[in-house]
Amino acid sequence: MKYTIDKQEKYSLLKLHEEKLDSSIAPSLKSELITIHAEGIHNIILDLCEVKYTDSSGLSALLVGNRVVQEDGGIFVLACLSDHTTKLIKISQLDSVLNILPTVEEAIDAVLMHEIEKGLEDEE
Template structure:
């Protein structure tokens, strides 16, 4: 699987350099997402701009990424989805499950907004104690 990782303080951008997100790539993507999470990455932005085709195993890898990040109070955002991938997500009724934004820049903004909301929530919880 060809990809690049851009680690920032509040988020990491994982960009897939593959045309197909299918059974030949999905296990490696799952593994990379799990590794990033294990390294302490809390917020992941997945740039799918080069992916033209996704199948059910690719969708499964995306769900794994979404689940592990959400379980650790992070945010998993997918950006720049192809029409085909977006159609598959909608057919699978996962458009309400995934955070999907049109650009990486919007995804970065969303991470910062999410972080601010988490801090405010944490402050409110502290005030209640």
């Protein structure tokens, strides 16, 4: 699996450099997302700008990432989805489960907003 990772203070941005998120990539993506989370990263942005095709095993990897991050009070955001991936997520009715934003910049804003809200909840 080809990818780059940009670790910031409040989040990690994982950019997938693959055209297909399918059964050949999904297991590696799952383990990478679990590893990033195990390293103490609570918020993950997954940049899928280069991904043109996703299958059910790819969706499974996205759900694993979403679950491990949310269990810890973090936020998992998908950015730059292709039309194909967006349709698959909607058909699977996962658009209400996953955080999806059109750009990485908006995803970063969502993470920072989540952190502010969490900070306010902690103060109460």
